[in-house]
Amino acid sequence: xSELKIDCALATSIITGFLRNEITKFGFERGIVGMSGGVDSxxxxxxxxxxxxxxxxxxxxxxxxxxxxxxxxxxELAAAQLGIxxxxxxxxxxxxxxxxxxxxxxxxxxxxxxxxxxxxxxxDRSQALRALVIGTSNKxxxxxxxxxxxxxxxxxxNPLGDLYKTQVRQLARxxxxxxxxxxKPPSADLWQGQTDEGxxxxxxxxxxxxxxxxxxxxxxxxxLIEEGFAPxxxxxxxxxxxxxxxxxxxxxxxxxxxxSINRDFRYPRDWGR
Amino acid sequence: MRPASKLKVRLVQLNPRLGDVxxxxxxxxxxxxxxxxxxxxxxxxxELSLTGYYLRDLAPEVAMRVEGPVMSQLARLSKEIxxxxxxxxxxxxxxxxxxxxxxxxxxxxxxxxxxxxxxYGMFDEGRYFTxxxxxxxxxxxxxxxxxxxxxxxxxxxxxxVLSQSGMxxxxxxxxxxxxxxxDQHIATAGTYAxxxxxxxxxxxxxxxxxxxxxxxxxxxxxxxxxxxxxxxxSVAAAPQLEPAxxxxxxxxxxxxxxxxxxxxxxxxxxxxxxxxxxRVRRERAED
Numbered sequence: 001x002s003e004l005k006i007d008c009a010l011a012t013s014i015i016t017g018f019l020r021n022e023i024t025k026f027g028f029e030r031g032i033v034g035m036s037g038g039v040d041s042x043x044x045x046x047x048x049x050x051x052x053x054x055x056x057x058x059x060x061x062x063x064x065x066x067x068x069x070x071x072x073x074x075x076e077l078a079a080a081q082l083g084i085x086x087x088x089x090x091x092x093x094x095x096x097x098x099x100x101x102x103x104x105x106x107x108x109x110x111x112x113x114x115x116x117x118x119x120x121x122x123x124d125r126s127q128a129l130r131a132l133v134i135g136t137s138n139k140x141x142x143x144x145x146x147x148x149x150x151x152x153x154x155x156x157x158n159p160l161g162d163l164y165k166t167q168v169r170q171l172a173r174x175x176x177x178x179x180x181x182x183x184k185p186p187s188a189d190l191w192q193g194q195t196d197e198g199x200x201x202x203x204x205x206x207x208x209x210x211x212x213x214x215x216x217x218x219x220x221x222x223x224l225i226e227e228g229f230a231p232x233x234x235x236x237x238x239x240x241x242x243x244x245x246x247x248x249x250x251x252x253x254x255x256x257x258x259x260s261i262n263r264d265f266r267y268p269r270d271w272g273r
Numbered sequence: 274m275r276p277a278s279k280l281k282v283r284l285v286q287l288n289p290r291l292g293d294v295x296x297x298x299x300x301x302x303x304x305x306x307x308x309x310x311x312x313x314x315x316x317x318x319x320e321l322s323l324t325g326y327y328l329r330d331l332a333p334e335v336a337m338r339v340e341g342p343v344m345s346q347l348a349r350l351s352k353e354i355x356x357x358x359x360x361x362x363x364x365x366x367x368x369x370x371x372x373x374x375x376x377x378x379x380x381x382x383x384x385x386x387x388x389x390x391x392x393y394g395m396f397d398e399g400r401y402f403t404x405x406x407x408x409x410x411x412x413x414x415x416x417x418x419x420x421x422x423x424x425x426x427x428x429x430x431x432x433x434v435l436s437q438s439g440m441x442x443x444x445x446x447x448x449x450x451x452x453x454x455x456d457q458h459i460a461t462a463g464t465y466a467x468x469x470x471x472x473x474x475x476x477x478x479x480x481x482x483x484x485x486x487x488x489x490x491x492x493x494x495x496x497x498x499x500x501x502x503x504x505x506x507s508v509a510a511a512p513q514l515e516p517a518x519x520x521x522x523x524x525x526x527x528x529x530x531x532x533x534x535x536x537x538x539x540x541x542x543x544x545x546x547x548x549x550x551x552r553v554r555r556e557r558a559e560d
Contacts, residue, residue, distance in 0.1 A: 007457045013514055014451065014459075014493050021488040157491070266329040270291045270489050 003212055006167050008174035012050065015159045019051035022157050023132055025273040030131035034122050034152075035059040035086070036189065037074030040160060041136040042181050043172045045078060047159050048134050050175070054083040060125055062118045065092040071189050074181050081178065087125065091117050111190035115151025123154070132156040140165040140204060143211055144237070145244020146196065152188075153247065164211065165204040202233065210237055278525040280314035280415045284498040286517040287318065288487030291325035294335050298323065298343055301358060304518075305350045313520070314415065315355035319446050319485035319498075320387075320422050321371060322359040326448040327489045332401045336363035339381050344374065351376035355413055357420065357444055357483075361402075362386065368403040373420050373446050375411055383411035385420040389428050395450065395492070398424075408434040416441040416525055419478075423447040426468060436476040437543055441528055443472060447484040451495035451514070459495050462513060466499075474505030477531050477538050479523050486516055503531040 023031060031048040035041045049057045059079045063072050072088070079086045095114055099105055105113075126133045135158025141147050142161060160168060165186070172182050186196040186204065197203050210229055213219045214237070219227075224234045250262060259265045285304050289297045301318060308316045320326070323343065324335040337343050337360055347356060355377045362372035362384060371387035386405025390398035408431055410419045419435030419442070426432070426445055435443065453460020465482070473480040479502060486496040493514065500508040500521040511517040532538060 003455075006454045010454045010457055010459065014454065017493060017514055018488050018491065022491070267331060268291060268327045268329050268490055270327065271331065272292050273290065 004164060004166050004208055006163075006170055008171050011163070011167075011171055012047070012175065015047050016051035019048055019134070019157070019159055022270075023052065025270070026132070028130065028132050030056045030058070030129060031134045032058045032060060032122060032126045032129055032131040033134045034118055034136065035061050035075035035079065036136075037061075037071035037078070037181065038184075038186060038189075039172050039177065039181055040138055040165075040168055042075070042078045042177050043168055043175065044134050044136045044160055045082060045084065046172070046175045046177060049082045049084055056131075057082070057084040058125070058129055058131060059084050059086045060122055061086055061088045062091050062121055063088070064090075064095055064114055066192055067189050068192075070184075074178070074184075077178055078181060081176075089121055089125075091121065107191050111188065112148045112151060114190055115148035115188075119151050119154040126156075134159065135161060137161060138163055138165050138168050140208055140211060141196075142248060143215060143244075144200070144207070144240045145247050146200065146240075147247065149247045164208040166208045206233075207237060210234065211241075214238070214241070277314075277415050280523050281312060282315045282317065282481060282500065282521050282523055283308050283311070283313040284317045284481060284483040284500070284511065284519040284521075285319075285322075286484065286486055286496045286498045286511050286519065287322060288485065288494075288516055289322055289325045291489050292328060292331040292335055293325075294323055294337075294343065297325070298346065301347065302350070305347070305354060305356060309350070309353045311520075313354060315357070315413075317357040317444060317446065317481055317483045318359055319483045320359045320373065320448040321361065322446075322485065324359075324361050325489060326485070326494070327492070328361070329397075329401060332361055332369050333363070336361040336369050338363055339374065339384055344376070344381055348376050348380050352379040355415075357446065359422070359446055359448075369401065370405055371398065371402050371422060372405075373422055373444075375413070375418070375420065377413060382413075383409070383420070385409075385422065387422040387425060388431060389424040391424045395452075396424075408438075410435050410438040410440050413442075415523075418442045418444060420444045420446065423449060426465075426472075429472075432472050432476055436478065436538060437541060440476065440478050441525060442523070443476065443478050443480045445469065445480060445482040447482065448494055449484050450492045459497075459513065462495055462497050465497070469499070469501055470505050473501040473503060475537065477503045477528060477535075479503060479508075479528070481521075486514060503528045 033045045045059050061072055061075045122133050133155045135155030137153050138160045139162055147153050187194050221234055225231050357375050359373050362370040373385045374381050375383040388405045390402055390404050392399030410417045417439045419440045421431055451459040451461055469480045469482050481500050483498045484496055485494045495513050497513040498519050499510040502508045509519050509521040511519040
């Protein structure tokens with residue numbers, strides 16, 4: 001665990017500075033966060049409120065009819081503690097209207113559709129509120145690809161994308177996120193009884209230790225096995241990281257010209273800012 | 274002429290706007306005018322202070338010639354103050370360099386072109402820039418000075434050569450990205466502190482480290498500019514992660530005292546070093 005330990009004061013200072021800087025230099029003052037009642041989106045809201053002030057943050061709560069009631073309760077609890085505004089937008093009507101025409105859709109398609117519906121709502125509300133969408137994906141789920149492409153990953157800027165799940169928990173504890181949110185089993189709440197760790201088949205504690213060594217320390221498969229990680233576990237995680245690489249990059253462009261976007265036309269995103 | 278023995282320096286830990294030279298020139302002009310009003314002798318800006326760091330394809334668009342209008346504008350102010358400023362230099366062969374200019378007495382007196390361009394990990398400098406090929410000191414009003422830029426400092430041969438040329442002040446300009454948050458100090462800051470303190474102590478010089486702040490492309494620049502005396506002791510230090518102006522009084526007599534105690538620089542056996550390095554080069558060539 002010690003290698004994953006972070007200095008929370010320093011992390012807060014860097015990340016809140018990042019939020020303030022990258023939001024204001026694009027001419028915005030406000031942020032909008034989709035709040036699920038989980039630790040990631042709650043931490044995102046806490047950091048954004050600290051960076052911009054609570055008056056400049058809106059939490060959007062987007063339940064579906066099967067969402068657990070405590071998801072919404074926890075989001076509201078966190079929002080009340082921060083003093084940020086919330087909007088509750090029930091996505092049941094549009095999800096059900098769509099799947100009425102696709103009755104055969106399996107639960108993965110339904111889950112992805114919900115994640116993308118929430119993204120579409122967030123982007124619409126961000127336009128109305130002149131706010132930027134603040135990301136809530138952590139490094140663990142992004143590396144594992146345990147996320148919906150153009151769904152929960154979608155955002156303007158992401159304060160959590162370089163923090164492993166266990167580091168998200170440390171920072172959440174430090175910033176005073178309600179204990180009940182930190183303690184509950186992580187879940188995308190996309191179907192009843194779903195938990196991340198149940199679905200993945202390993203705990204975040206275990207996989208973060210492995211990912212830190214694999215990604216941050218660039219250790220080889222053999223070195224990891226020698227350190228005591230089960231060979232099947234190592235193989236599976238490496239496969240997940242490799243198999244989801246496409247989710248972490250922009251779509252490929254067929255190169256036909258002499259200067260193609262992002263290949264040899266390379267400008268910084270913060271161009272002129 | 275014997276150089277003036279005392280000077281007041283100012284390190285400007287600023288946050289330039291990426292690719293907007295005009296806005297950055299304004300920031301510089303304002304800071305320089307204020308420094309003149311405050312009786313500062315020498316003002317120092319970080320690496321690429323006129324352009325910002327993550328330029329990528331913007332590099333040729335913000336590049337300037339030493340004899341161009343921006344340097345002339347700054348040079349006019351240098352009649353009253355020494356100025357160290359960071360920019361992208363374009364030469365007559367259309368090569369581009371990360372450069373740091375020294376201006377004094379109304380003209381550009383010296384340009385250091387970054388020798389070591391990190392092109393690994395998060396860095397991509399070798400793709401956009403050409404490496405400098407010179408390590409030279411310059412004679413300022415206050416004595417001999419060497420300028421290095423960021424990655425140059427991670428190669429001890431660079432300050433070694435400058436030290437052997439005769440140096441009082443090592444000006445270390447950086448756009449150093451912060452990474453590593455396991456401790457209360459950014460990991461990069463800790464490593465830099467070791468390196469800079471060691472140089473001050475071993476080369477018996479003042480080290481003036483000027484690092485920028487702000488964020489580009491999600492990356493933070495950590496600031497923490499500092500002045501370290503020739504004994505290897507901190508003279509002044511700016512906060513991390515926020516814009517700051519750091520002033521310090523330097524005294525050449527402090528360098529003299531340290532060198533009297535232990536004439537390390539004078540004792541250095543340059544011929545031996547060169548002979549052994551030539552042997553190493555010969556042996557490597559034979560491999």
